[in-house]
Amino acid sequence: MPGRKLRPLATRRGRIRSGALTVSVFHHSSDVERHVAPLRRVGRVRVECVDQRGFRRPDPAAIGVLWELSLGQDVDPRRLARRLGSMPAASFSATADRQMADQSRALGFRQHLTAPLRLAEVERALGLPAEVDLADRLETHAPALVALARRADVVLDLVRVLNASTDPVLVASALLARLSRWIPVGSWSVVAVDPDGGVRWLAGLETDGCLKAPAEAIADAVVRTGRPYLSPRVAADPQIGEHVEAAAIGWPVVASGVIVGVLVGIDRGRARRLPVMRATLRAALTQLMEPAGYALAHALRVARAETLAVTDDLTQLYNARFLHEALRKEAKRAARSGQPLSLLFVDLDGFKRINDAHGHLRGSRALVEAAAIIRGTARETDIAARFGGDEFAIVLPDTGTEGAGAMARRLRERVAQHVFLADRGPGSRLTASVGIATLPGAAETAEGLIEAADAAMYRVKEEDKDGIHVAGRAGEFAPRMKEGTPG
Numbered sequence: 001m002p003g004r005k006l007r008p009l010a011t012r013r014g015r016i017r018s019g020a021l022t023v024s025v026f027h028h029s030s031d032v033e034r035h036v037a038p039l040r041r042v043g044r045v046r047v048e049c050v051d052q053r054g055f056r057r058p059d060p061a062a063i064g065v066l067w068e069l070s071l072g073q074d075v076d077p078r079r080l081a082r083r084l085g086s087m088p089a090a091s092f093s094a095t096a097d098r099q100m101a102d103q104s105r106a107l108g109f110r111q112h113l114t115a116p117l118r119l120a121e122v123e124r125a126l127g128l129p130a131e132v133d134l135a136d137r138l139e140t141h142a143p144a145l146v147a148l149a150r151r152a153d154v155v156l157d158l159v160r161v162l163n164a165s166t167d168p169v170l171v172a173s174a175l176l177a178r179l180s181r182w183i184p185v186g187s188w189s190v191v192a193v194d195p196d197g198g199v200r201w202l203a204g205l206e207t208d209g210c211l212k213a214p215a216e217a218i219a220d221a222v223v224r225t226g227r228p229y230l231s232p233r234v235a236a237d238p239q240i241g242e243h244v245e246a247a248a249i250g251w252p253v254v255a256s257g258v259i260v261g262v263l264v265g266i267d268r269g270r271a272r273r274l275p276v277m278r279a280t281l282r283a284a285l286t287q288l289m290e291p292a293g294y295a296l297a298h299a300l301r302v303a304r305a306e307t308l309a310v311t312d313d314l315t316q317l318y319n320a321r322f323l324h325e326a327l328r329k330e331a332k333r334a335a336r337s338g339q340p341l342s343l344l345f346v347d348l349d350g351f352k353r354i355n356d357a358h359g360h361l362r363g364s365r366a367l368v369e370a371a372a373i374i375r376g377t378a379r380e381t382d383i384a385a386r387f388g389g390d391e392f393a394i395v396l397p398d399t400g401t402e403g404a405g406a407m408a409r410r411l412r413e414r415v416a417q418h419v420f421l422a423d424r425g426p427g428s429r430l431t432a433s434v435g436i437a438t439l440p441g442a443a444e445t446a447e448g449l450i451e452a453a454d455a456a457m458y459r460v461k462e463e464d465k466d467g468i469h470v471a472g473r474a475g476e477f478a479p480r481m482k483e484g485t486p487g
Contacts, residue, residue: 021233022046023122024058024087027068031094035068035115042119057083061236063245064088064126066117067109069100077107090125092117134185134232134247134267135275141183142281148182149284158288162295166302168192172203172261175292180205182288185249185265187211191219192261192300199223202261211266214242218250219262226259228252228282232271247271253289255297263289314364315371318385323393324446326383330397331446334439342396342404345435345453346374346411349465351390354420354428366420366428373418377411393453401438401470408434408468416466431466433457442471 025036025047036047048059058065065084069075069091091104092113104112111125148154161174172190180188189204189211199219201212217240222229229250235243246266253261277285310322318326327343334341348370355363367390374392378384383395394411396404412432419427435456437443442452452471460467 022048022059022062022236023064023066024048024050024062025066025068025117026050026052026058028052028070028073029068029094031115032068035092035094036117038116038118039122045119057085058087060243061238062087063128063235064090064122066113066122067091069093069103069107069112071097071099075103075107080107088126088128090122128245133273134249134265134271135273137184137267138249138275138277138281142278142284145182145288146280146284149287155288155291159291159295162292163298166299168296168299168303169203171292171295171299173205175263175296176203176205179263183265186246186267187265189215189264189266190253190261190296191215191264192296193219193223193259197223199262207266211244211246214240214244214246214248214266215264217242218248218264218266222250222252222262223259226252228277230275230277232274234266245269247275249275249277251285251289253293253296255293258297260293260297260300312371312386315368315386317371317375317392318383320385320387323383323385323387323395324450326385327395327446327449330383330395331439331449334397337398339398340400340441341439341449342399342401343437343439343449343453344394344396344404344408344411345387345437345450345457346392346394347433347457347461348390348415349431349433349461350428351430354430358421358428362421366430369418369420370415370430373414374411377407377414391457393450399438401436401441404436404438405468405470408436412466412468433460433465434468435460435471436468437471 023036023039023045025032027035027049028051032049036049039045039047048062050056050058052068065087067080067084067089070093089109090111090113091100091107091109092115093100094115096114101112110127113121113125158178161178162171164174165171172192176188176190187204187207189207190202191199192202193199199216201216204212204215207215214234218229218234221239229248231237231240232247234240234246234248244266246268248267249263249265251263251265252259253263310318312319330341333339348366351363351366354366367386370390370392371384371386374384374394378394381397383397385393385395387393394407396407399407412434415430415432418430420430421427435453435458437449437452437456439446439449443449456469456471459469
């Protein structure tokens with residue numbers, strides 16, 4: 001199977017960012033070094049001192065901003081807000097003074113501190129999440145995991161559980177259920193790796209929506225480097241590009257030397273030190289993840305094969321076989337729920353001219369462009385398919401004739417406005433003939449709905465093309481839809 005090969009694990013620390021915390025301190029006095037001295041003594045903190053007179057934005061990787069105030073100082077609140085943006089910020093001064101605290105609140109700061117500045121107070125003032133110790137957690141659970149990897153019954157149980165299904169989501173969920181007991185982390189995810197190296201979130205345990213993008217970014221870093229990922233603070237890592245205050249681990253799931261998935265563990269907050277995976281823990285994880293890699297690879301292959309079986313090779317829309325199956329299911333659901341179900345049948349007017357003038361290869365390119373228009377017009381709940389040749393169909397669940405008419409008009413307009421094959425020569429223009437049928441008004445069954453929508457589309461073709469017809473009962477048709485007229 002094509003994909004990204006796993007590189008040897010790197011043990012040098014130079015390959016992993018230190019995760020130092022940056023604090024931007026905007027000052028106006030010459031005593032700033034004395035004010036920040038306690039922060040500089042913390043090895044994992046980098047202090048960036050900036051004169052307030054130099055108009056610039058804070059370091060985007062900073063955990064927050066500290067702004068020095070003094071009595072009688074003239075600060076423009078709007079200019080200050082523009083400079084700080086959404087960055088967490090607190091003010092400080094050399095001496096404790098009630099007037100200073102009042103001025104701080106008036107300027108919109110979270111809290112006011114008194115120098116010298118200490119990290120614990122700064123973190124509370126900036127409202128930062130509590131620290132987590134992912135490094136300690138890995139070290140604490142490593143001996144038990146190493147012992148589990150040596151037990152044949154544990155490995156056999158893992159093989160049995162992971163091969164109980166060929167659904168990639170179920171395989172990933174079974175793996176996460178075991179892994180969460182072995183190494184407790186705030187959120188575990190499995191990210192699938194496609195043959196072209198692309199990544200997509202597959203399943204998660206205690207994973208909220210806002211952590212899916214960071215999980216995919218971490219998985220992408222693992223695929224690109226071929227190495228595990230460890231970070232005490234994801235927000236400070238430019239290769240991830242996700243501003244989430246969290247510590248994280250990314251581990252490649254491998255089959256036959258190819259990365260087929262990535263385990264991503266994310267802990268909200270920041271670790272106090274760099275997580276380290278010692279050789280014994282790496283060996284144990286490698287051994288336990290080996291059956292997971294083959295089970296996941298097999299499940300993903302089956303899923304891709306099933307997708308190809310219901311997908312049109314050229315346009316990547318669903319094929320006619322899947323359309324018939326989906327329409328039958330939707331028709332039964334509509335009958336139970338009492339909700340309408342509509343079907344659009346679309347034929348490209350003038351497509352034969354492209355084939356005759358430019359050949360079938362260019363004609364196929366035009367069909368791909370038309371499919372992209374149809375896909376972009378359809379909603380997430382709709383089912384778009386290539387019925388055959390230059391005919392397409394769109395199933396519209398829970399949609400009556402009026403909604404289907406609105407969809408048909410949008411699609412017809414977008415086809416008419418598009419310049420096909422514009423990358424080579426002057427391009428070509430096409431129009432669309434669209435037939436609409438709605439269940440139960442135009443038919444009682446899925447097969448009847450297809451026949452009614454197809455007949456409505458051919459009624460447009462028989463007249464002067466480039467229009468929309470709505471099928472009625474017993475083969476009757478509503479008057480042809482004019483531009484802007486609801487169906």
